[in-house]
Amino acid sequence: QSVLxxxxxxxxxxxxxxxxSCSGSSSxxxxxxxxxxxxxPGTAPKLLIYSDNQRPSGVPDRFSGSKSGTSASLAIxxxxxxxxxxxxxxxxxxxxxxxxxxxxxxxxxx
Amino acid sequence: xxxxxxxxxxxxxxxxxxxxxxKGSGYSFTTYWISWVRQMPGKGLEWMGRIDPxxxxxTYSPSFQGHVTxxxxxxxSTAYLQWSSLKASDTAxxxxxxxxxxxxxxxxxQGTLVTVSS
Numbered sequence: 001q002s003v004l005x006x007x008x009x010x011x012x013x014x015x016x017x018x019x020x021s022c023s024g025s026s027s028x029x030x031x032x033x034x035x036x037x038x039x040x041p042g043t044a045p046k047l048l049i050y051s052d053n054q055r056p057s058g059v060p061d062r063f064s065g066s067k068s069g070t071s072a073s074l075a076i077x078x079x080x081x082x083x084x085x086x087x088x089x090x091x092x093x094x095x096x097x098x099x100x101x102x103x104x105x106x107x108x109x110x
Numbered sequence: 111x112x113x114x115x116x117x118x119x120x121x122x123x124x125x126x127x128x129x130x131x132x133k134g135s136g137y138s139f140t141t142y143w144i145s146w147v148r149q150m151p152g153k154g155l156e157w158m159g160r161i162d163p164x165x166x167x168x169t170y171s172p173s174f175q176g177h178v179t180x181x182x183x184x185x186x187s188t189a190y191l192q193w194s195s196l197k198a199s200d201t202a203x204x205x206x207x208x209x210x211x212x213x214x215x216x217x218x219x220q221g222t223l224v225t226v227s228s
Contacts, residue, residue, distance in 0.1 A: 002154065032213075033212055033213075035212075035213070035214045035215070037155075037215070043220075044205055044218040044219065044220050044221050045147075045155065045205070045207075045215075045218050046216075046217075046218065047214055047215065047216035047217075050212065050214040050216070051212060051214070056216065088154065088155055090155075090213075090215075091213070092213045096172075098157060098159075098169070098171055099145070099157045099209075099213050099215075100157065101154060101155040101156065101157065102154070103154045104154040104155070
């Protein structure tokens, strides 16, 4: 059971906009910044969004992050087939005194 | 280019010992933490803990404390993850990742697959 809760799956058709939620608590998301990672099939995770809503260089602006209270969201607009991957949210947890990950969301592009 | 390169896949028997490595390049190795992350087959990411290569100060997740050991050799920009007695349940992909003060992990190593089977 992960400290951060994500839906196990999400899907969309090419060109659509999809969002992936990440629910936490007062000891993690509410008081710390959220990062998002993309894991393409058979590869290592890659930083997608950091500090709630910042994109590393090279990440398309189709990807955006937001946070409100104890929840965060990742939005992908103009969905493309190459976006099919697992997505993980992560943040620091003050009670556990360490970083925690969500359980991951498998995105399927139909 | 900043990168972390991990050692190759390993196949071991229960009870055997193992050390895998993670070599950093393209940045000052002692300026950032190195975290280790486990991904069991078909499962999500689990933070195991981290090491500060500048002084080898370590922090372990309670779930992994006592079962693994982190070390680092800053002279060769390499961090290590070690087991003294492997179990079948240690079968997983292990990633190292560079961590900064905001706890973002970037970049990640390519992963080391550890298979423990009799």
